[in-house]
Amino acid sequence: MDAHQYCQERAAASGSSFYYSFVFLPQDTRRAITAFYALCRELDDVVDECHERQVAETKLDWWRGEIGRFASGSPEHPVTRALLDTAEGHVIPAALLLEIVDGMAMDLDHARYPDFKSLNLYCYRVAGVVGEVAAAIFGGARSEDDRNLRRYAHELGLAFQLTNIIRDVGEDARRGRIYLPQDELARFGVAEADLLNGRDSPEFQALMQFQYERAQTHYDSALAALPTAARRAQRPGLVMAAIYRTLLEEIRQADFPVLRARISLTPLRKLWLASKTWLFP
16 A cells, blocks of 8 residues: 555544644645654554553654654655655654654553643643644744744644543543643542542532633634744644634533543534635634
């Protein structure tokens, strides 16, 4: 199978909202971001699908080596071969890809986070860096806008990850992981056992409202930082923001049923949001 075809099938099979933000891109850019997204899926699946720690560590170490081979121009895996076969792939720093691997590795060592500062490092690695690489692939910024574009990318990546954490509270708890900071659980009077046993309460609702408001703040900060000159090129990120903010609002309006259900948007609604945002960014 052709490397780009592998990445396309990998991205489409995931059913992720990210796929809908690529639909309207020119072919060359779409190939690059699809390959990068497929790489992120491969790394994410190492931790999610390997139930033995040693196996997961071995696979992540292999990926560190593969990123080195990517940097030297001789990758072996279809996703890294496809990424290198794009103009954008040649300018992605290997150090950023290694940060993403390190973020995935944190899931092997951290099933709890004492405070938001420690959680923020995880979010930066698994989402903020992803946002920076994606924004670089989309391009469109003048050199003097680079700092603001990176801030936009990091803030948007953090907002996406916080939305994921809210959406997946119950699912993550059933897998033994709690991403909500421990000090915030204590502040709102929510016990770990409440999450592990799927027990809703007024205290839990207040905790989730707090998480919702923080996520919205980061969406606002991201959009405020986006340079005007880059707005058209960065439409894929804006599509994702529209989809994720709509999802976040659906969760809030349903009174945060995340302990017992996983709310999602239909593919048709995602496509509608993508079309509307692409035409009117």
